[in-house]
Amino acid sequence: MILFLDFDGTLHPLSREFGALSQLPQFEKVMRDFPDVQIVISSAWRTDYTLPAIRSFFSDAIGRRIIDVTPCLDSVLTEDGNFHLRQVEIERWLAANGREKETWVALDDTSILFPDGSRNLVWVDGDRGFNESTEIELRRRLNEKETQKCQTAFNIYHLSASKFFHFIGLFRTIFAVLKSVRIVPGFHSYTFEMEVLPQAESLAVALARHFESLHDHRKSSTHPAEHWHIETRPTQGVPIQVLADVLHAWVFEMEYSPKLGDDRAWVGKNITENLARKLVAQFDGEVTVHEVLSSPTMWYEAHWRDFAISSGGRNFLLHLGVTD
Missing domain, CATH: 3.40.50.1000 (HAD superfamily/HAD-like)
Known part of the structure; x- marks a missing residue:
């Protein structure tokens, strides 16, 4: 900047x-x-x-x-x-x-x-x-x-699975960074979001501040960090491949994901690998990825995975979730 x-x-x-x-x-x-x-x-x-x-x-x-x-x-x-x-x-x-x-x-x-x-x-x-x-x-x-x-290159889409499939061919060219795509087939909402974590002396403190700021939409309240039971676990492998595997699982392997078929499986892998490569390219310096594990005592999502991406002294949270 x-x-x-x-x-x-x-x-x-x-x-x-x-x-x-x-x-x-x-x-x-x-x-x-x-x-x-x-x-x-x-x-x-x-x-x-x-x-x-x-x-x-x-x-x-x-x-x-x-x-x-x-x-x-x-x-x-x-x-x-x-x-x-x-x-x-x-x-x-x-x-x-x-x-x-x-x-x-x-x-x-x-x-x-x-x-x-x-x-x-x-x-x-x-x-x-x-x-x-x-x-x-x-x-x-x-x-x-x-x-x-880190966020704005992605527009927000509310799409059925069939309409989402129509946009797959555009991923490699118009989406530079994963921001927030919501796929809404029936009553299921799949969420992909990336946020800048608060500046803090450590990743643990940054995550604590982030989760403490989240509102429990069922009670319109926030909860202290200890209620989230936050842990971090280093991922194994090259960051680009780690993120590509995670994105592929959530975009193409969920129950309501678009079905490419065996003869076009390479399309999904190319899309998510390119997304991961472009995502990592946005950062300055070495990139590290930690999976963020949490077991909150209140409602968060029906199913989710969170990843902390760190580079150049800054931390970001990639959130993938599904809500009934």
Whole structure:
């Protein structure tokens, strides 16, 4: 994920009442909680300072994550007559670096430089700069974008088994990451979901926080972690193959799954292997997979399997379930 960063009106109020970059510590505090976010400078300061000089304004840890500056364009007038210079500069940078599909946000006080209602812009009140409300919104948007990185390539479908079969041929081309597919044949609902686990000092703590946040839909209440009896077990084998086997079992081997027949069994294996490969490719660094075992004292699903996927200091939960 990339954050395009402005300075004036963002890292200090436009008045510079407390000096230049006076709110940089608050910004860096947020960045330390999102270690995978890279920073590209979009501020006009990039025309007056070299990239090494800009990095020197930041702490060493954050400065190392500043990878570039956006190109400087004189003017841009869109077809609808609007002036969205900074948006276009960002798009040019993304295209030049082959990262057009990358999730990104822009932290900026000048909304006119972006299209109306831009979902990528985190607007800052230039008279106040980076304050508490900005921090809350930035954290929300970074969490949202990070979730999209691992979840949004999958649309949600409510399909009968026969309609689901119609979409099988599309899996390899349009589904980059497994997000949430619900197959609803009769009264059975099959659920495939992937979520970012809360940040924590260990996988065990992250799982405890996740399960504690789940609502018992029959009683509209949550339950402490000890009621879930959570255990983890390392999986054996290469992560891609582990996930491919799990996905194949749940997509093609359940009672109400589409039936491919022996002569087309290879189609299902190719689909799930490609899904697993694309899923693993979304992560930075080594990927490990643990099966998450639980025996809750309250209703969860009729049958389920959970897997924790860890990479780059972050943890994710792949949930597969069936409910009558």
